[in-house]
Amino acid sequence: MSALVLLLLAPLFTGSVKWLKARLTHRVGPTPLLEYKNYLKLLGKAWIRPEVGTPVFLLGPALALVGALAAASFLPLLPGPRFSGDLFLALYLLNLGxxxxxxxxxxxxxxFGAQGSYREGLVTVLAEPGTLLALAAAGLLGGGFSLSSLPVLTPGNALVLLLVLASLAVALLAEGARMPVDDPTTHLELTMIHEAQLLDHSGPLLALYEAAAGVKMLFYVGLMALLLPGAPLWTFFLLAVAWVLALAYLETYGVKLRYLRLPDFLSYNTLFGVLAILGAIWRL
Structure with missing residues (x-):
C-alpha cells in the first residue's frame, strides 16, 4: 500500500517543485498536476532502441521502478510486509534499480551514458556508507533493524536521530539527483550525471525512469517521517510539503557543485553516519 501511495504522489511531488521554482522566478509556471499528463503522454509514445542495444536497455527502466516500489512497500506508512532486516533490504533494492x-x-x-554511469557510481559509493551507518544507528536505538521498529525523536535520543535525519537529507539530494549534487534541468551534457544516463531512452522507458526518481525521493522522505513524532502518514505528507519548499528554494537560489567537489559534500553524509553510530553505541 505504501508503494502505491508513493507512486501516485511522485508526479505531484516533482510537479510541485517545478511549479514553485517557476513562481520564485516570477513566472506562472505549469500546474503541479501537469506531470500526470506528461507521464500519460510518454506512455502513449513509441520508444526507440539502439541497434547495438541488448535486453538490458529495456530492463534498466523497469527494474529502476520495480526496485524503488519494492523498497517503498516496506515503509510502515500503511499496512505492508514487515520483518527484521527489511531496513537494509529496502536500501539495496533501491541500489539494484x-x-x-x-x-x-x-x-x-x-x-555521455558511460560518463553519467561512472559519475552515478561514484555518487553511490560516496553516499551509501553514511546512509547505512545512520540507519543502523537508528536501528540500534530502536532495538531492531526493521523499519517498523525505528525510534521516534525524543529529547533523550535527539542528538543521534538528528544526525540520522541529516544523513538522510544528504542521501535524498544524492539519490534524487538534486542540487547541489546534480542539476535536473541542465542541458549541458558535460555537467550531467543522472540525466546523461537517460538521453537514449524515450517514451514509456523515460516515463518509468521519471516515476522511479520521484518514488526514490519520497522513500527518503518516508524514512525521515518514521523518525519524527506523530502519525507516520500525516508526518510524511507534512514533510513532503517541506521538501517541496526546500528543493524549490535550493534549486532557485543555490548552485551546483563542481564534480570534483562532490566528494567533499558527500563526505558529510559519512561523517553524520559515523557520529550517529558512535552515539548509538555510547547510549547502549
Whole structure:
C-alpha cells in the first residue's frame, strides 16, 4: 500500500517543485498536476532502441521502478510486509534499480551514458556508507533493524536521530539527483550525471525512469517521517510539503557543485553516519 501511495504522489511531488521554482522566478509556471499528463503522454509514445542495444536497455527502466516500489512497500506508512532486516533490504533494492540503470546507459554505447554511469557510481559509493551507518544507528536505538521498529525523536535520543535525519537529507539530494549534487534541468551534457544516463531512452522507458526518481525521493522522505513524532502518514505528507519548499528554494537560489567537489559534500553524509553510530553505541 505504501508503494502505491508513493507512486501516485511522485508526479505531484516533482510537479510541485517545478511549479514553485517557476513562481520564485516570477513566472506562472505549469500546474503541479501537469506531470500526470506528461507521464500519460510518454506512455502513449513509441520508444526507440539502439541497434547495438541488448535486453538490458529495456530492463534498466523497469527494474529502476520495480526496485524503488519494492523498497517503498516496506515503509510502515500503511499496512505492508514487515520483518527484521527489511531496513537494509529496502536500501539495496533501491541500489539494484540504480545498478541496472547504469548498465542500461552503458548498453547503448553512448559516451555521455558511460560518463553519467561512472559519475552515478561514484555518487553511490560516496553516499551509501553514511546512509547505512545512520540507519543502523537508528536501528540500534530502536532495538531492531526493521523499519517498523525505528525510534521516534525524543529529547533523550535527539542528538543521534538528528544526525540520522541529516544523513538522510544528504542521501535524498544524492539519490534524487538534486542540487547541489546534480542539476535536473541542465542541458549541458558535460555537467550531467543522472540525466546523461537517460538521453537514449524515450517514451514509456523515460516515463518509468521519471516515476522511479520521484518514488526514490519520497522513500527518503518516508524514512525521515518514521523518525519524527506523530502519525507516520500525516508526518510524511507534512514533510513532503517541506521538501517541496526546500528543493524549490535550493534549486532557485543555490548552485551546483563542481564534480570534483562532490566528494567533499558527500563526505558529510559519512561523517553524520559515523557520529550517529558512535552515539548509538555510547547510549547502549
Amino acid at each position: 540504480r545498478f541496472f540503470q547504469m548498465l542500461a546507459a552503458l548498453d547503448t554505447g553512448s559516451a
